Amino acid sequence: MNTLTNDEILLQAKQITKVYPGTIALKGVDFNIYRGKVNVLIGENGAGKSTLMKILAGVERASSGQLLMNGQEISINSPRDASHHGIGIIYQELNLYPNLSVAENIFMSHQMTRFGMVQDKEQQARTRDLMGQLEQDIEPTTIVSDLRIGQQQIIEIAKALAQNVRILIMDEPTSALSNTEVEVLFRIIAELKTQDVAIVYISHKLDELLHIGDYFTVLRDGQLVAEAPESDVNLSWIVHSMVGRDADSLFKHSDHAIKQEVLRVDDLTLPRVGGGFVVDHVSFRLHAGEVVGIYGLMGAGRTELLESLMGLNSDAQGEILLNGKSLHGLDIKSRIKLGLSLVPEDRQLRGLVQKLSVGHNITLASLSHYLRFMVLSAHKERESINREVRDLHIKVANCDNLITSLSGGNQQKVVVGKSLLTNPKVLMLDEPTRGIDVAAKGEIFEIINQLALQGLGVLFVSSELKEIVAMADRVLVMWKGRIMAELQKHEISQEKIVAASVGAFSKKVHLTQEAKQ
Amino acid sequence: MSGASLAIGDTKAIKQAVRSDPRLLLLRLRTLIALIILVIIFTFTARAFLTSGNIIILVKQVALNAILGMGMTFVILTGGIDLSVGSIVGLAGMIAGGLITEGLLLPVFGISIFFNIPIVIAITLVVGMLVGLINGLIITRLNVTPFIATLGMLYMARSAALLRSNGATFPNLVGNEMLGNTGFPLLGAGTLLGLPWAIWLMVGFVIVTTFIATRTPFGRQVYAVGGNERAAELSGVPVQRIKILVYMISGLCAAVVGLIITSQLVSAHPATGTNYELNAIAVVVLGGASLSGGRGSIFGTIIGAFVIVVLNNGMVLIGLSEFVQTGITGFVIVAAVVLDQFQQRLQRQITLQQAAAQVPENIKGKEPL
Numbered sequence: 001m002n003t004l005t006n007d008e009i010l011l012q013a014k015q016i017t018k019v020y021p022g023t024i025a026l027k028g029v030d031f032n033i034y035r036g037k038v039n040v041l042i043g044e045n046g047a048g049k050s051t052l053m054k055i056l057a058g059v060e061r062a063s064s065g066q067l068l069m070n071g072q073e074i075s076i077n078s079p080r081d082a083s084h085h086g087i088g089i090i091y092q093e094l095n096l097y098p099n100l101s102v103a104e105n106i107f108m109s110h111q112m113t114r115f116g117m118v119q120d121k122e123q124q125a126r127t128r129d130l131m132g133q134l135e136q137d138i139e140p141t142t143i144v145s146d147l148r149i150g151q152q153q154i155i156e157i158a159k160a161l162a163q164n165v166r167i168l169i170m171d172e173p174t175s176a177l178s179n180t181e182v183e184v185l186f187r188i189i190a191e192l193k194t195q196d197v198a199i200v201y202i203s204h205k206l207d208e209l210l211h212i213g214d215y216f217t218v219l220r221d222g223q224l225v226a227e228a229p230e231s232d233v234n235l236s237w238i239v240h241s242m243v244g245r246d247a248d249s250l251f252k253h254s255d256h257a258i259k260q261e262v263l264r265v266d267d268l269t270l271p272r273v274g275g276g277f278v279v280d281h282v283s284f285r286l287h288a289g290e291v292v293g294i295y296g297l298m299g300a301g302r303t304e305l306l307e308s309l310m311g312l313n314s315d316a317q318g319e320i321l322l323n324g325k326s327l328h329g330l331d332i333k334s335r336i337k338l339g340l341s342l343v344p345e346d347r348q349l350r351g352l353v354q355k356l357s358v359g360h361n362i363t364l365a366s367l368s369h370y371l372r373f374m375v376l377s378a379h380k381e382r383e384s385i386n387r388e389v390r391d392l393h394i395k396v397a398n399c400d401n402l403i404t405s406l407s408g409g410n411q412q413k414v415v416v417g418k419s420l421l422t423n424p425k426v427l428m429l430d431e432p433t434r435g436i437d438v439a440a441k442g443e444i445f446e447i448i449n450q451l452a453l454q455g456l457g458v459l460f461v462s463s464e465l466k467e468i469v470a471m472a473d474r475v476l477v478m479w480k481g482r483i484m485a486e487l488q489k490h491e492i493s494q495e496k497i498v499a500a501s502v503g504a505f506s507k508k509v510h511l512t513q514e515a516k517q
Numbered sequence: 518m519s520g521a522s523l524a525i526g527d528t529k530a531i532k533q534a535v536r537s538d539p540r541l542l543l544l545r546l547r548t549l550i551a552l553i554i555l556v557i558i559f560t561f562t563a564r565a566f567l568t569s570g571n572i573i574i575l576v577k578q579v580a581l582n583a584i585l586g587m588g589m590t591f592v593i594l595t596g597g598i599d600l601s602v603g604s605i606v607g608l609a610g611m612i613a614g615g616l617i618t619e620g621l622l623l624p625v626f627g628i629s630i631f632f633n634i635p636i637v638i639a640i641t642l643v644v645g646m647l648v649g650l651i652n653g654l655i656i657t658r659l660n661v662t663p664f665i666a667t668l669g670m671l672y673m674a675r676s677a678a679l680l681r682s683n684g685a686t687f688p689n690l691v692g693n694e695m696l697g698n699t700g701f702p703l704l705g706a707g708t709l710l711g712l713p714w715a716i717w718l719m720v721g722f723v724i725v726t727t728f729i730a731t732r733t734p735f736g737r738q739v740y741a742v743g744g745n746e747r748a749a750e751l752s753g754v755p756v757q758r759i760k761i762l763v764y765m766i767s768g769l770c771a772a773v774v775g776l777i778i779t780s781q782l783v784s785a786h787p788a789t790g791t792n793y794e795l796n797a798i799a800v801v802v803l804g805g806a807s808l809s810g811g812r813g814s815i816f817g818t819i820i821g822a823f824v825i826v827v828l829n830n831g832m833v834l835i836g837l838s839e840f841v842q843t844g845i846t847g848f849v850i851v852a853a854v855v856l857d858q859f860q861q862r863l864q865r866q867i868t869l870q871q872a873a874a875q876v877p878e879n880i881k882g883k884e885p886l
Binding site: 310312331332333335336337342344349350351352353354355356360364365367368371374375376418422 | 728732733734737738740741743744745747748749750751752753754755810811812
């Protein structure tokens with residue numbers, strides 16, 4: 001793909017491919033970064049945006065491909081190389097030292113020194129300038145952990161500004177910012193553009209992207225699907241490019257009989273550290289044989305809602321009834337026993353025990369089922385393992401192999417299998433298709449359909465609109481910890497979901513019969 | 518066997534390793550190979566090495582290291598560490614010695630109660646487990662890191678051992694016929710089928726702990742907690758209870774070792790067991806366990822105990838200076854961990870190669886960046 005206009009390409013990534021064990025994150029992707037422009041990168045979770053950015057930032061190395069800066073080939077093998085080439089990055093997760101001051105954070109690893117001594121006064125003065133530029137009233141000596149999350153995000157931005165960057169990558173920079181802070185950020189971006197800094201902007205907030213983007217690049221399943229200048233782009237172009245044509249054929253919704261209520265949640269709250277609620281008075285019902293999708297942007301409280309239901313957040317308040325039994329005060333083990341199970345969002349962090357084998361991961365949550373005279377029966381375990389491997393089509397040569405030898409999709413099926421062996425009545429899945437390939441995504445949803453047919457209540461969180469629209473019998477849209485909309489099957493549309501997820505949806509109008517009671 | 522990545526003793530994994538790369542097999546079996554090489558070297562260099570007398574001494578020494586190491590293995594498998602075991606060894610000896618010599622003093626009634634030896638042993642074991650329980654509670658309920666919690670206990674338990682007798686020794690623990698508490702020295706000196714009881718105890722411990730580690734839900738959960746605590750938690754593993762239990766097992770093992778040593782010496786010294794915790798950790802690490810948890814095995818620990826003891830015994834027999842011996846022991850421990858790193862890297866490489874082999878043809882063949 002060549003230049004679309006006369007604007008100058010500062011950095012060109014050509015045919016970038018990145019292979020991880022078991023998955024291909026990027027397949028021959030081209031990406032152009034234009035000087036002095038906001039280059040928007042769009043794609044669903046797992047599309048490869050973050051991997052591409054990590055390659056530009058020197059955190060990961062591409063398996064193959066070229067990087068050209070001003071037409072000259074460069075190699076970026078470390079974050080130091082990246083910053084040498086003037087590439088700065090603001091990550092989605094905060095990378096601050098909470099125990100150090102604002103000034104110390106901003107100048108970490110490139111301190112202002114004289115005769116080997118850190119010049120605190122000068123650093124603080126420069127920090128004060130930066131804070132002025134960012135319109136923030138933050139003292140340079142403040143300890144970072146004392147700041148609000150939004151303010152910490154601003155420090156992240158200041159950190160990148162403190163180094164003279166030519167390319168500034170922002171990965172979901174506004175997810176933790178208030179509206180006024182977002183306005184400040186946009187003014188800074190405008191100012192950076194006048195200084196010829198190229199911005200790479202990643203966000204799920206489509207309205208934001210349309211507002212500030214100059215060039216749009218869309219990735220899907222590790223491949224480049226579209227690139228266009230701002231003049232050719234509108235909301236439907238973005239949604240169409242992101243979702244693709246084959247969306248409907250991939251996920252087939254099967255009709256399953258919706259039966260009695262299995263889960264009733266009333267007024268569930270989880271307080272946020274520093275005021276407010278992460279989960280803000282959430283109430284809903286789930287029925288046997290029903291698939292309910294939860295949609296929301298990052299930070300909408302979806303994961304926290306599921307974790308609170310599972311008993312991971314001890315601060316959560318509210319009434320949860322599972323098959324009429326209150327879960328009040330019960331630990332995770334007891335909740336699993338009563339029939340609740342969670343397939344977590346972060347497979348590596350909470351889903352798998354990387355040092356155990358495939359088989360032992362599958363049986364971990366249901367060990368008590370395989371006892372014979374207090375002893376684990378290898379035979380009984382083997383039966384269950386084989387059944388899950390067969391039912392879920394887990395591709396594994398030998399169940400004694402380490403779990404890490406499997407591809408992402410198969411690892412995810414192992415986590416699902418582990419949950420199923422606990423005989424759940426309600427299965428909760430948090431972003432079950434994150435980071436797995438298209439075929440495996442289809443299989444995961446086929447499994448969900450099957451489970452609903454068998455009478456399980458399924459609650460799944462997804463950031464992918466097409467999944468939600470295709471799979472859910474009912475959609476709950478969350479925004480800032482609250483359920484903004486509850487859409488029945490016939491009401492579900494991508495437009496309504498997106499509107500509600502940015503808070504632009506009147507809850508009253510679309511309250512369902514059930515929620516009114 | 519449980520834990521697919523056991524350093525040694527996992528036959529299925531070994532078969533696979535051979536198929537993929539013979540270097541991996543050598544690395545996996547490194548401790549066993551080291552042991553065999555040591556035995557061969559000392560057989561030829563030290564004439565006394567392979568005599569039955571020396572072997573008995575050697576295995577008795579192995580028994581102490583191995584029993585302590587088995588307790589430590591459980592702790593290290595959860596990602597923890599227990600620095601207090603040496604002090605518990607000393608404390609256990611003093612508890613048993615005190616009960617035999619002075620009995621249980623009841624100042625209110627002005628009498629002492631003397632127990633027979635099985636009860637003395639039982640009380641001592643309970644004390645060992647109680648110290649472990651306190652370790653576990655400090656770590657789980659009060660959120661103190663295992664290193665600090667057990668470092669504190671190292672001092673506190675030693676202090677308790679010293680206070681028991683104001684620093685004095687309980688000598689001549691043969692008991693008194695009239696009090697019905699004779700027979701304690703049998704534990705250290707008695708034999709069964711020509712082998713000392715300590716060795717039988719070790720064999721018993723190996724069987725029981727291997728069984729616990731590989732065949733019970735508890736054992737599996739120990740591996741899971743060390744492998745990924747947060748995933749284990751979400752799978753309903755009672756993480757806190759598991760952690761408390763491993764420190765209790767470690768305390769129990771330390772108390773057993775304390776009893777054996779006290780019985781062998783027929784006297785209890787409050788300073789017994791000083792620095793034993795370091796030996797125990799070395800034995801476990803030599804056995805291929807990872808200090809970050811989730812990886813290791815009882816079998817590996819036993820081999821590790823043999824290596825340490827054979828090395829020390831052989832070096833004494835060939836007349837190496839004590840100063841050189843200490844250095845060589847240290848070198849061996851570091852070398853073991855370095856080799857472990859090699860093994861991990863090789864394993865990762867093989868996994869990556871296998872993954873790359875599955876990449877479709879159409880995206881291959883481009884030059885790397």
